[in-house]
Amino acid sequence: MSDPSPRRYDLDWIRIGAFFLLILYHVGMFYVPWDWHVKSPQPLAWLEPVMLATNPWRLSLLFLVSGAATRFMADKLAPKSLAGQRTARLLPPLIFGMLIVVPPQSYYEIVEQLGFDQGYFTFYGRYLTASGNWCDADGCLITPTWNHLWFVAYLLVYTLLLAGLIVWARPVLRRLEKALERLPAWALLLVPIALLGLARAALLPRFGVTHALVDDWYNHALSFSMFLFGYLTAKSQIVRSHLIAWRWPALILAVSAYLAFSLYAWTWRDAPTEPAAGLVLTMRFVYAVDQWCAIAAILGFGAKHLNRSHPALSYLTLAVFPYYIVHQTVIVVAGHHLAQTGLPQGLEAALLIGLTVAACGATYEIVRRVPVLRPLFGLKPEAPAVTTAERVLPIRNG
Secondary structure (H helix, E strand, O other): OEOOOOEOHHHHHHHHHHHHHHHHHHHHHHHOOOOOOOOOOOOOOOHHHHHOOOOOOHHHHHHHHHHHHHHHHHOOOOHHHHHHHHHHHHHHHHHHHHHHHOHHHHHHHHHHHHOOOOOHHHHHHHHHHOOOOEEEOOEEEOOOOOHHHHHHHHHHHHHHHHHHHHHHHHHHHHHHHHHHHHOOHHHHHHHHHHHHHHHHHHOHHHHOOOOOOOOOHHHHHHHHHHHHHHHHHOOEHHHHHHHHHOHHHHHHHHHHHHHHHHHHHHHOOOOOOOOOHHHHHHHHHHHHHHHHHHHHHHHHHHHHHOOOOOHHHHHHHHHHHHHHHHHHHHHHHHHHHHOOOOOOHHHHHHHHHHHHHHHHHHHHHHHOOOOOOHHHHOOOOOOOOOOOOOOOOOOEOO
16 A cells, blocks of 8 residues: 655665765776776776675666656656656756766767877867767767766656656556555565566677667666656555565675675686576576665665655755766766876875765855756756755655
């Protein structure tokens, strides 16, 4: 059954935590040996298992919480109004980001990887007109691009799809919601694991993950299903109680699966041959166990311990989206220049984290005070109060 009264402070806290984990993850991408826009000249192999601690579930969790937030909006707005308000909230930051925020990431990428030396303004003209022809053996950089803002683009598309479903298939959505409530608690763990494992086994080898929207079918199967799950279960006290009851088993399964997959990834990272097909298939399902059980544990512990307000919650809830928009550009630019200073790597990493948080905080403090900038960073357009008493409605039932 649905519970119309309690506020969902827990989902606000989880959303904030997931976004700040994402900032740390992208700092890690500068140092881990994996491919990224810019790289430290001294990559740290030991970071790989550390990065895998959040890699399977961090963005899926954000899509789930976004789906839940959309549910609370959808119950108060007509589908047309929902689509219009979300478009007004998400499209300006996406366009602004692609034109202003993201280009420095692409510039430093081609400086490091292709030796581009013609300056930023020459680069920017080619960036806007898709005339750069910046290619290497791994492919070409197509511009304009959205880089980390792919999440915003996908969230906008998913919201519009959901608005259409509410218009044309509302009874189906209601039946799905009731079906999820009828699942026993153990099935709430096992069924998503099976579905995620099947998607990873069947779709990932064929489509990969592109973040290009039109051909990203595995990512859509994963991210839209999480978004839809959040929408369908946001108001269900039954599902919430199941997650609370099974939070410890979910956590134990998530940690166990993480250890198994990390050992597998580390063992085969430099192997001259491919692992056996049966082992690869098994690990796709182990990955799914980690993916879903980590999310279920976070939701369960959050519902149990985080469903309460705090003076910092209003501030952080508003700040988190502007932080997200600018953080990766700060990491790319600062990381590129810090790597040339010769500082000890530990000090360099600490400075990179500190500079990123400081730049994000300064951006938010400026943006929230300038009405014309607010919509460009995902904030409501009305002028804010210039105090820490700025209020925001939490995610809530009803």
